[in-house]
Amino acid sequence: MSENTEITAEMRRHSAAHLMARAVQNVFEDVQVDIGPATDEGFYYDFDLPHRLTPDDFPKIEAEIARLIALDEPFVRKVVSREECAKMLEGQHYKLERLADIPEGEDISTYTVGDYVEMCRGPHVEHSSQIGVVKLTRLAGSYYRGDENNKMLQRIYGIIAKDQAEMDAIVARAEEARKRDHRRLGVELDLFHLDPEDPGQIFWHPKGWSIYVALQDYMRQKLVKDGYQEVNTPALMPRSLWERSGHWEHYKANMFITESEKRIFAVKPMNCPGALEIFKSRLRSYKDLPLRLAEFGHCARNEPSGTLHGIMRVRGFVQDDAHIICTEDQIEEEVAKFCRLLKDVYKDFGFDKNLLVKLSTMPDDHVGDEATWQHAEAALAKACNASGMEYVIQPGEGAFYGPKLEFTLIDALGRAWQCGTIQLDYQLPSAERLNAEYIGPDGQKHHPVMLHRAVLGSLERFIGILIEHYAGAFPLWLAPEQVRVLPVSVKANAYAEKIQGELLKVGLRAGVDLTAEKLGAKIRAATMEKIPYQVVVGPRDEANGTISVRSRTDGDLGAMSCADFIAKLEAEVAAKKQG
């Protein structure tokens, strides 16, 4: 029996939450507790108390938790009747409401540690000492039951570790994430800035835009090879179109709306209506399908201010968007084709391992009949299997117009980011919406199906992820400045400029440092800017017709000819070498 009671991290986190709840009640007056689950990272607990918590309160709560852990009391589970439980929870009105939620007939259990009882499903550790070390990390507001109409409770987040050494390592990793923060690196590396007067809009500086263009060019090549055609549609489109597409009804609150000569226009929040307008611009045959229209269209969404975050969540952005207009029979192959493309692209960033795929199925609130939905969901599932991807089902999480696949990548710090997506849409091309039609082999008109898809998601967000993934040290093919030539003194400036010219001529992004600094200072500056290659040149090189190469990853590579260096870099760019 005992071999089955393995103590998991989740049990330890959840148990830590209980002890924190107990500690908060010991330290403060009039504490109402709500719930406190384990999370992937740690745990949290929601409280309602008159004292306004601040991080200054953490040490005394942590000390109390440490004291409770040291008591090493057992967690005792007990199945109780509803009445008994209600009696135990007397005065705790959130808990009593939660108790009322438990369906009749289901077991109600409590866990007791020392003098503290809590209604809880468990499971928990056997003894409090099994929890380890607890650290409180941050405070946040959180609506009771996640409903913004309810009272805002005070949430405390915490993390656990086996011992202090592990806790130190966790704190160090958090520090590493802080150092890699794209908002910090974006300023340090002079990639972009955000203007407080224009929230959620990005000003791309030359270096940041260089990355952006490199990424976009890369995607263009991939798209062309995969049978897409690139289009561009207006940023500003009329209200009448948005009414037909359904956005006016469903998405108006998030749209920037403007007026000209008494007509209302909206800045597009999505590209899909534009793609369908192109499809509809002439009579289409089934022979035109599938029609794959890609668009790097700039979209604007009036996201609530509280959701904005650096360049990851903005109000103006560009997706590597495309719309595949096809027949129902073509869905499976098109989805499989997309899955292959996505894997191929992610590999070039080192994201091909640990890819998570989620299949979101029919929600309660949906359009279309169930048979069509089942067919569509089966097509997505088969396409995943065909491309060797495992997926988990998210029941009822699909859009109201169709099911979708979502792809989550894992970055260098082990963090998950949902980027790629492919969504089936029966609604937008339908007669009720934009009424897209093609002539089938039977000579009759039919409505096509539309697939909305993006590999990277928004380019802005993806670059934000890349900045943190690479810690600002972009691989050669993406680096804004791939090479910097460093003359050892001003006497070598002319030769340095000549070398820079050679590099520029073959399309490498090369800079030159002509300042009057010493070589050590120039190397330091280039190193801080995370430039992949530094080329040192002085009288010795000039006499030999060579250059001295220093690599960001491999240090001093010694002297070589400029031609050999160019060949080396071109090979590295072609291979999309990481790091």
Next chain:
RNA sequence: GCCACUUUAGCUCAGUAGGUAGAGCACAUCCUUGGUAAGGAUGAGGUCGUCGGUUCGAUUCCGAUAGGUGGCUCCA
């Protein structure tokens, strides 16, 4: 949008128990002409987010407002 916190030089941050402010880095000028991670000197740079209140006097206290941060909600 909601809750909490926050806003001082381009960046990172001190500071003023109310008497209009400092450091490091970056920047400018001059000296130094140097072969693999910071040469030196001098200087410039801020209505202390904005508006209002209290006060003889506010960057400091109070209120409002805007931005940011962390959550929540949202993410067609």
